[in-house]
Amino acid sequence: MSDLKTALPERPSLEHLKKQAKQLLEAARDSEPSALSQLVEVARESTSARPTLANAQHALAHRYGFSSWLNLKAEVLRRQAAQLASEPLPSDRELRMDLVDRALDEHDDEALRILLQRDPSLAEGWGDRRPLARAAEGDRAQAIDLLLDAGATLEPKHSYHHPPFSWAVTTHSFAAAERLLARGAELDLWCAAGLGMVHRLPEFFDAQGSVLPGASRYGSTRFDAQGQVLPKPPLDPRDIVSDALSVASRNGQLEAARYLLERGADPSFEGFNRTPALHWAAFSGNSAVVALLLAHGADPEQRDGTYHCRYRQFAVRNAVEWSWLSALQRALAGDATLANEHDASWGPPLHVAAERGLDDHVEALLVSGANPNALDASGQSALERAQRAENASARARVVSLLEAARVAP
Numbered sequence: 001m002s003d004l005k006t007a008l009p010e011r012p013s014l015e016h017l018k019k020q021a022k023q024l025l026e027a028a029r030d031s032e033p034s035a036l037s038q039l040v041e042v043a044r045e046s047t048s049a050r051p052t053l054a055n056a057q058h059a060l061a062h063r064y065g066f067s068s069w070l071n072l073k074a075e076v077l078r079r080q081a082a083q084l085a086s087e088p089l090p091s092d093r094e095l096r097m098d099l100v101d102r103a104l105d106e107h108d109d110e111a112l113r114i115l116l117q118r119d120p121s122l123a124e125g126w127g128d129r130r131p132l133a134r135a136a137e138g139d140r141a142q143a144i145d146l147l148l149d150a151g152a153t154l155e156p157k158h159s160y161h162h163p164p165f166s167w168a169v170t171t172h173s174f175a176a177a178e179r180l181l182a183r184g185a186e187l188d189l190w191c192a193a194g195l196g197m198v199h200r201l202p203e204f205f206d207a208q209g210s211v212l213p214g215a216s217r218y219g220s221t222r223f224d225a226q227g228q229v230l231p232k233p234p235l236d237p238r239d240i241v242s243d244a245l246s247v248a249s250r251n252g253q254l255e256a257a258r259y260l261l262e263r264g265a266d267p268s269f270e271g272f273n274r275t276p277a278l279h280w281a282a283f284s285g286n287s288a289v290v291a292l293l294l295a296h297g298a299d300p301e302q303r304d305g306t307y308h309c310r311y312r313q314f315a316v317r318n319a320v321e322w323s324w325l326s327a328l329q330r331a332l333a334g335d336a337t338l339a340n341e342h343d344a345s346w347g348p349p350l351h352v353a354a355e356r357g358l359d360d361h362v363e364a365l366l367v368s369g370a371n372p373n374a375l376d377a378s379g380q381s382a383l384e385r386a387q388r389a390e391n392a393s394a395r396a397r398v399v400s401l402l403e404a405a406r407v408a409p
Helices: 014-029 033-043 053-063 069-086 093-105 109-118 131-137 141-149 164-170 174-182 189-194 198-204 237-250 254-262 277-284 287-295 311-321 325-334 336-340 349-355 359-367 382-386 392-405
Strands: none
Touching: 014 033, 014 053, 014 069, 014 392, 033 053, 053 069, 069 109, 093 109, 093 131, 109 141, 131 141, 131 164, 131 174, 141 174, 164 174, 164 189, 164 237, 174 189, 189 198, 189 237, 189 254, 198 254, 237 254, 237 277, 237 287, 254 287, 277 287, 277 311, 277 325, 311 325, 311 336, 311 349, 325 336, 325 359, 336 349, 349 359, 349 382, 349 392, 359 392, 382 392
16 A cells, blocks of 8 residues: 555545545445555455455545544544634524534534534424434434533424434434433333333233323324324224334334233234334344244234335335335344345345445345345346446446356356
8 A cells, every 4th residue: 555645634524535435445346456556455454355345444544644444533523523613603503403413423422512512502403403303313322411411302392203212212223212211201111112121011001911091102103094193102002002012023122022912912013104013023133023923923924004015025125115224234134034035016125225226235135145146026137227226326336246246147
């Protein structure tokens, strides 16, 4: 690797550096000599046979004179925080909130602290711009402390279907949920089930095992066949317990699911978007929850209300359709054979991810055993589907991954 270093710009952008790293990776995978020469040293330390994004980030950090990507990122965030502390904030409050959003997205707690110190009103936000909800979704426990200390309320009024606490449970952001609970959020049956807090579940049932009135404050956002929103939480006592089973299944909470089934939960109950608990269990990646529900009578032929597919396809389809990489990785970790799940109307998941330009999803599916030579129901390969991806750079990365993975038929 060359010893020549590039000076970091006076006002570096972490987002721009991330794009640079992706471009470097793309060039290396296309066998461009200059890119390969930059990655050669760091690639020797990698267990992957192919250049990875981590390799590219490491090489980019070296280019700017830093020993690691983490050190480069820390310097960028330090400079951004210093600029926030020394320069006037934008007069437009929407632009100020953009800075809060950036601090949350970049995990820049120091920048967030400075912004809140200079304008405490940003902690609560307004309308649907609620930093606490964003921090909850991002699983940002320390940011939650900063926001609450600056005056954010635990249940801001907005048009979301969930306040920050139940939203953290919904989005698998357990550290954020636990921090909100410690800071005063009210625990109910639904959230206790989603967090797997089996020791707290008895608080919501009487001595005979019947659910107590008001056991759930939160619940799944559900619709009837005509698209009308159903009460949340449900009104029927069994539905309240079954809705708690739905979120326990979605989050892979085995013992919570067992406890609720023993108290009469319906294993075929349809939660968010008319999705059965069995589908959510497969989506969670916990095969033990899937087996438990099937043992209690869940119907493996039941279809969900969105894609109208069975539970196995839903597990990967929902993660791809929502572009939720960590959810896809969880589902595949629970059952790698899902990587090739498809039927005449959808899939395989590799083909769908390729067409959408989801390079990280494509890589995760390939690692889990997705067949790069498989054809979809129309006779097209994943490589052919990838040519339809709208984003040119994403399309190039996907094509590079697929070409490297293909073997002669």
